[in-house]
Amino acid sequence: MKSYRKELWFEIPSRRGFVNITPEVGRCLAESGVQEGMLLVNAMHITASVFINDDESGLHEDYKRWLEKLAPFDPSPETYHHNRSGEDNGDAHLKRQVMGREVVVAVTDGRLDFGPWEQIFYGEFDGKRPKRVLIKIIGE
């Protein structure tokens, strides 16, 4: 069994943002030499997500507006108890649960085994600081 590990670093200049990381993940897979196996991509931070969906800017705008409705940003410690700890990112911990922490992708013939529109995104909900994504691949 082969195994491979790599970290990707991000510093998103705004509070919220989505970055298509499919090309980087594909390069990691090539580097790993794994032909058949599974690939895990996860946010290493708890106010960020990794998810798979469409690379379409209108959709990303919809996600941002929708998440803001489901879990609005509010620094007040009355709205989010988490903010009593001196943080202002209570909303970001909730948004991340909707979008998810991780994706697991099948590796077949050395490729990301994807449907026609699947792309991997890093989702940031509390940016302006350095954060990491972990890629782990196991297989043969």
Add this chain to the structure above:
Amino acid sequence: MKSYRKELWFEIPSRRGFVNITPEVGRCLAESGVQEGMLLVNAMHITASVFINDDESGLHEDYKRWLEKLAPFDPSPETYHHNRSGEDNGDAHLKRQVMGREVVVAVTDGRLDFGPWEQIFYGEFDGKRPKRVLIKIIGE
């Protein structure tokens, strides 16, 4: 290490629907010959889900009503920017995030290692067209 791959095809006759795919997934596992390992089942399309829950029709009705409340269908490009691209399925991309893209299931003694009520479902949010689910199994 053994690895196995299969696609399941669906064409749901309505816009939304849930299909219990546990028997098909079980047949794939038997075919793979894997006794110990992990099994990934994921939607290959970005307006569909694979999830694990109860096979109870009342619950499925509840999921449909709840998702409609969280992310209502609306073809208007004002409600969902994604619909400016000529699509009318902006809502389906949001619903899919709540229900999830994939499940990973433990394989033990050649069986899906499940609790008493766990069943695997394909969840369609923009049907009436052919779509695929991927099953990937690795192990020994």
Add this chain to the structure above:
Amino acid sequence: MKSYRKELWFEIPSRRGFVNITPEVGRCLAESGVQEGMLLVNAMHITASVFINDDESGLHEDYKRWLEKLAPFDPSPETYHHNRSGEDNGDAHLKRQVMGREVVVAVTDGRLDFGPWEQIFYGEFDGKRPKRVLIKIIGE
């Protein structure tokens, strides 16, 4: 390839609650002897979650209040069709979808390969009864 399996049992004394299971999962990983691989932790019941986030009591209070807003407890079979079956836990099946069934964690050098704040939680949404979590580890 090595594989390892263990069940953890819980009986949460209240309807809803979160338990940090990171230490138990870490002990299982040590017991498995796996140095490089993947670790799956999933709820074996369909009204419970396993998720990764921060071990901060204010945040957990926020999750509870937020989930109650997204999918309020209501034993009425009018509100949740699932409750026509004699259950009163329709809301719990919805809450579990938001928080997720499972997490997959990279194993590197025999450790849970985590970012600085990542902790694994069991999330109960219909407690006062015995329930299980499954830990499956594969690798070398």
